[in-house]
Amino acid sequence: MGTTDYDHPATTAEVAVPPRRPFFQTLKTSLKETLFPDDPLRRFKDQPPCRRFVIGMQYFLPILEWAPAYSFGFLKADLIAGITIASLAIPQGISYAKLANLPPILGLYSSFVPPMVYAMLGSSRDLAIGTVAVGSLLMSSMLSRAVSPSENPRLYLHLAFTATFVAGVLQATLGFLRLGFIVDFLSHATIVGFMGGAATVVCLQQLKGILGLDHFTHATDLVSVVRSVFSQTHQWRWESAILGCCFLFYLFLTRYLSKRRAKLFWISAMAPLTSVILGSVLVYVTHAEKHGVQVIGYLKKGLNPPSVENLTFESPYLTTAIKTGIVTGIITFAEGVAAGRSFAMLKNYHIDGNKEMIAFGMMNILGSFTSCYLTSGPFSRSAVNYNAGCKTAASNIVMAIAVMITLLFLTPLFHYTPLVVLSSIIISAMLGLIDYGAAIHLWKIDKFDFVVCIGSYLGVIFGNIEIGLVIAVALSMMRVLLYVARPRTLVLGKIPNSKCYRSMDQYPAAQTVSGVLILEIGAPIYFANASYLRERISRWIDDEEDRLKSLGKTRLQYLILNMSAVGCIDSSGISMLEEVKNNLDRRDLKLALANPGGEVMKKLERSKFIELLGKEWIYMTVGEAVAACNFMLHSSTPKLGVDEPETWSDNNV
């Protein structure tokens, strides 16, 4: 922060108090900044009414935006992408429904209606809609605490619809209220750890299918699962295990091939479907279902039956449904929007989180009316969609049509599909979610993010999914609160050959100015840090005085607080400044402020702190403040030495 070119330490301009505005205008502005940072009405400005209507409709139904410009080239691309993701969606849908302890057919239902709804309302061009593994597992683990899926499958099913409905209503409401930003509180580190933990847990659960076990724990934690697996070693079925390992090997091989050459993505995309076909043929030919290999069995033909009347709002289970809906709704939306944003960034278009939330909400509400359970945009399937060259959300419609054809005509083909194949498909999809590379990257960049990530991972695998989530969110919040509660205070020094004052820690070459201590406060001054700052400032002064004394230099005369980074101050903060000022007065030190911002000046003026301090003690830059202090030092006690003799004569102008 430089000073002027003048030869006397006059200030270039007074530090301004921003122009006063009426209270309601301030309130309006700050509400707008908080809730409407993207200014959704921007596009409506200066438009004729009928154009406004069109834009409004396009806002709520993005399909109206891209459909008119839809071309044959787009159709060809979307057709290929849609069929590719359908080949993935059908086996994964069935697998995830099993994971959620729901009838397998629900996985197909859920890949039919929701993608259609999303194609109308969603703003992502790359998201492939369908059920997600983590959401399925979360639903199963939360609902089965209230109702056993094996003993009372009907009630369990109805609760799943209800939870989906609740999740949809929550998503749509948050979207309408423009509160979509709450998912931002799930940081990238949280999601990496959480997803990794959930994927680990899901893989462990698949040991049931791979080993062909009939009874298995409903708990999801590592300890229970391992105990459950090893307590029934005599029940392990080798046929099932061998089949599972073969398919796992096949799936990993195809994935390896696709990873080596991006053009071969379709090999791994088709692998689940070919596994299902191979597995089914194998079972059908060898009659393995009679030798310990469990199969899917009968799947009802036909499209989604309505399920509106199945929603249960009865008292004992409603709480469970609401709790499940809230947790799964937020988590799956966070996963979906993260995937959507990643691909939008690659293609350079914008995704509005609130609009997306409404689309997800509507899709889940309508889904819960048509026998679908919770859907979102899984990352892996969306990546396949993206790689297959999808152009618009029409690829979801193509997928939905493919699923519809399956539902109408092909369900009997899945009768002999062995469950172990489904388990292999889940494991192979899940291992991709354990992103240890990202965890290592976090460790390198930011240790705290790494702690959040590992905390969330361990919480999920040793506790349960909610515990992991709570740990991660609590740690992340704590970091934000600690940042404010324990703001950094830095001692500034003069950078040689310049007029800048910068942190002595960062710039070891920076030099102190004798008789003046310059501190920078690095956070808003709030109730949470007011006492800390008071004590810390007084300790800096003590330390500096000790240092000066030990060097035999003149004592401290001025304290300059650089307020550049103090974005805001509250009433406790102002009391703190008053106390510091009184304290300095008693020690015969002068206080000067450098570069307080608009908000801070407003508060300081209202609280009459400026009067107490004297307007002449507020400077626009640290340099000006130092110059003024030096000027006064020299005019009052010309004998005082300065650390760098040239400071006053040359640099401090």
Place this chain on the structure above:
Amino acid sequence: MGTTDYDHPATTAEVAVPPRRPFFQTLKTSLKETLFPDDPLRRFKDQPPCRRFVIGMQYFLPILEWAPAYSFGFLKADLIAGITIASLAIPQGISYAKLANLPPILGLYSSFVPPMVYAMLGSSRDLAIGTVAVGSLLMSSMLSRAVSPSENPRLYLHLAFTATFVAGVLQATLGFLRLGFIVDFLSHATIVGFMGGAATVVCLQQLKGILGLDHFTHATDLVSVVRSVFSQTHQWRWESAILGCCFLFYLFLTRYLSKRRAKLFWISAMAPLTSVILGSVLVYVTHAEKHGVQVIGYLKKGLNPPSVENLTFESPYLTTAIKTGIVTGIITFAEGVAAGRSFAMLKNYHIDGNKEMIAFGMMNILGSFTSCYLTSGPFSRSAVNYNAGCKTAASNIVMAIAVMITLLFLTPLFHYTPLVVLSSIIISAMLGLIDYGAAIHLWKIDKFDFVVCIGSYLGVIFGNIEIGLVIAVALSMMRVLLYVARPRTLVLGKIPNSKCYRSMDQYPAAQTVSGVLILEIGAPIYFANASYLRERISRWIDDEEDRLKSLGKTRLQYLILNMSAVGCIDSSGISMLEEVKNNLDRRDLKLALANPGGEVMKKLERSKFIELLGKEWIYMTVGEAVAACNFMLHSSTPKLGVDEPETWSDNNV
């Protein structure tokens, strides 16, 4: 932020990455800054071992610090102050014990042992130790939800001791762990609102005593109390009400006199005791106790009986005791430390929050062993102590001795003290806690603090004390989180006749630089604001391009982000910067950073963002960045216009 005096836009110095330090050293430093901001070991540095021992003893027993220098003058002052506060402590102690639904004698016990303990351990010279109204009410309202004080007084009493013990253990533990700063999260605004609400509630409760009612609600909210009062209008006793009003008038009159002349403080300090004496004499003479005026009755003679064996750690009530202990422990400590700090500031000495917390903890633990309940340092009594000219904590010892004499010889005198006098004493003390002036002050300075204050007040009087507290703390936290989740972004412009770049909102005279958009980010870049900032920055660019287009100016070429106020960045924040950089590349804009701090540079280097951006795009000041942009603008396309033609030729050097 100024630039150099050179004639070409070279930078004065490179933006430094702070020197690398081993991980554990960084961890140690940040833990020290978080937990030991006051550096308690500072005084031990460079001292011989035996001196260290003495200092260590003095640290834990502050009495060793002041006792050796104790003089006759001090004794005289402390004697007067001690007797004054004893005259207040005896009637208030009895009253507050009634408020806590405990036997009145406990109020006297609690004014005997805890002040002695505090005098040894406490570092405040002005705090008068004793029971507090809000703590008493809180204890009564929390405990009586589990055990009825009228039906099972014995268990209730034991629970009160247990809760006191828990509060003491909590306080001492937090103090030892140096977590005393958690009380800082109770902001001044919270405490004003909370205390006001609690005082209102306490006053309402006194209607029981004033109206001489036998049955009264245990709930503390306004609605229940009003209903309870007006549902039994036929039970109102006029004798009691008249007596109460007379004493209230007397107490208010003395307070008014004392307020007008500070020297007459003793009039209002003595008023409660004189009321008690007057009231007792009046009842004794008129036998009013037989005409509907309730009296205290028999008080046992003798010092505190031991109560260690009364602590109950049985399962059904333990949770209640722990919960009550935690809440009351934190609240009463916050009240005490706030009072202690206020007077320390007036006398210019320092109070260590953690040491204070240990002192409070020990005093409550030992109190719970000797039939005392929760004690703290009430503000009003400490103010009397201060006004009476106390010099050291010895005034507490004097008070304790006075209470001891009362306990040994004078308890029968309180037999005829009418309860209505106690109610009047409580009301008169409580009305001083309703600090509407502070609320008005908050409204003027900081609207949000006012909302916190009123939220807490309304929560207390319409819900209960805990609800008020939760509302206030939640609102305060929300503010901190919102500050980080929605950081301000400011457009900077050049201040005329200087080289500073400042917010255009604050300095309406600031001028934009053509082709360059300068933004200042006002908070750390964290997961919570990364997506917001990404969107907000892109909207600023859109807005600026629209503005330039409408003015027919050249298009935007550079975006400069001023990072001065960005104290920290996490992995999500770095991803955000990478996205912004990619986005700008696509729009053919260049990104430059100005003045990133040490922490930020460290992270940017580790994540290789500096390589991505190019080290030449990081400048120490906004001025240098602008100069460099202008230089490039001119050397590449010399025809481009600038907003102020002289910018390049003269100022921007």
